[in-house]
Amino acid sequence: VLVEGMAGWGGFFFSLLNYKTEKYVIAENKRIGILFRLYQLAVWVFVVKKGYQEKEEAIQTSVITKLKGVTLTNVTETGPYLWSAEDYVIPPNGEQVFFIVTNYIETPNQRLGFCAESFKVPNGRCQSDEDCIEGEPVTAGHGIKTGLCLNSTGTCEIYAWCPVEYSKRPIEPLLREAENFTIYIKNFIRFPKFEFSKSNVLETSDEGYLKRCTHDSEKHPYCPIFHLKDLVSRTGHDFQEMAAKGGSVGILIKWICDLDKDYSYCNPQYSFTRLDINLNNSMTSGYNFRYARYYKDHNGETYRSLYKVYGIRFDIMVNGQGAFACDMILLYMMNTSSFYRERKFEIINFKYDKHVFTFTGFIDDLCHGWGQLTIN
Numbered sequence: 448v449l450v451e452g453m454a455g456w457g458g459f460f461f462s463l464l465n466y467k468t469e470k471y472v473i474a475e476n477k478r479i480g481i482l483f484r485l486y487q488l489a490v491w492v493f494v495v496k497k498g499y500q501e502k503e504e505a506i507q508t509s510v511i512t513k514l515k516g517v518t519l520t521n522v523t524e525t526g527p528y529l530w531s532a533e534d535y536v537i538p539p540n541g542e543q544v545f546f547i548v549t550n551y552i553e554t555p556n557q558r559l560g561f562c563a564e565s566f567k568v569p570n571g572r573c574q575s576d577e578d579c580i581e582g583e584p585v586t587a588g589h590g591i592k593t594g595l596c597l598n599s600t601g602t603c604e605i606y607a608w609c610p611v612e613y614s615k616r617p618i619e620p621l622l623r624e625a626e627n628f629t630i631y632i633k634n635f636i637r638f639p640k641f642e643f644s645k646s647n648v649l650e651t652s653d654e655g656y657l658k659r660c661t662h663d664s665e666k667h668p669y670c671p672i673f674h675l676k677d678l679v680s681r682t683g684h685d686f687q688e689m690a691a692k693g694g695s696v697g698i699l700i701k702w703i704c705d706l707d708k709d710y711s712y713c714n715p716q717y718s719f720t721r722l723d724i725n726l727n728n729s730m731t732s733g734y735n736f737r738y739a740r741y742y743k744d745h746n747g748e749t750y751r752s753l754y755k756v757y758g759i760r761f762d763i764m765v766n767g768q769g770a771f772a773c774d775m776i777l778l779y780m781m782n783t784s785s786f787y788r789e790r791k792f793e794i795i796n797f798k799y800d801k802h803v804f805t806f807t808g809f810i811d812d813l814c815h816g817w818g819q820l821t822i823n
């Protein structure tokens with residue numbers, strides 16, 4: 448039994464060598480034998496280590512956004528105003544970074560002229576005319592000093608867009624209903640090295656789909672339409688609270704794609720974070736800026752409405768990584784690709800060795816994804 452066993456082992460051992468011996472007959476094939484062992488190593492790396500894949504982090508991407516929804520504001524001094532996407536999205540051209548107005552202070556009917564500086568501006572306060580040097584701009588203020596100190600306000604008279612902004616920020620956001628606005632985020636990605644591209648929008652012939660759907664990571668992962676309220680609540684903050692003072696939200700779309708697997712395994716993952724806040728200091732949170740709309744009256748004179756707008760700024764960031772095996776196997780196995788090509792052609796031309804033929808055929812099948820693999 449022992450001898451038989453040894454013979455069995457010996458036979459096995461020799462059959463292993465057999466392969467090699469055959470190679471030794473033709474000196475050229477020694478290299479092929481080594482390649483075969485490298486191939487086994489590569490399979491091991493392939494199955495066990497997954498360390499074989501070539502990665503690409505230079506993802507190419509494009510983002511287009513569109514907001515929908517309208518709301519009516521009704522402020523006592525200025526009357527009703529209808530806000531549609533053209534009014535509340537700044538800039539309105541569907542960018543990757545954009546701002547949505549959720550609250551505002553309007554100062555209507557400003558004209559160029561003379562009026563009192565606001566008491567909120569320290570450099571504008573005065574006790575006498577000497578504090579208001581004619582022609583000097585008010586530091587961090589609204590206009591140019593005229594040389595007069597106004598007793599009624601305790602501030603300098605200025606030449607400015609008058610009257611200067613006076614009212615306070617509404618505590619409740621004026622565009623409360625912005626929580627029901629929807630945002631459509633269209634994202635295309637490409638891994639140029641692997642000639643792979645995909646988008647985050649469902650490929651469907653149903654034209655109504657995007658009109659009805661709302662994003663749901665389980666049921667509708669390819670419906671990129673979000674309600675602003677949900678989107679903000681996924682950052683862990685309350686929409687109405689953020690809408691009053693403004694804020695900044697990051698939308699991250701991540702594509703981690705193992706391109707050896709099927710197309711359907713390469714999917715976008717969304718995450719949301721608030722960017723304008725840190726745990727220790729909420730003084731700096733919030734987001735606002737000013738802009739004006741200009742008009743002409745029937746005499747051809749210009750007047751304007753000044754808006755200080757508070758709102759939420761969205762930054763859409765896309766990152767990703769694609770990994771793909773095949774080129775790397777060839778790289779690991781063959782020192783140079785020209786060597787691989789040389790070998791391959793030689794072998795195919797002479798159809799010399801079935802084993803070798805199968806093994807190169809295998810690599811071919813692996814890397815180009817089709818063809819029948821036969822192992823003898």
Ligand SMILES: *[C@@H]1O[C@H](CO)[C@@H](O)[C@H](O)[C@H]1NC(C)=O
Nearest residue numbers: 622623624625626627628676
């Ligand atoms: C948003 O829409 C829901 C459902 O239609 C409604 O109940 C809610 O009051 C709306 N939000 C605001 C602030 O109007």
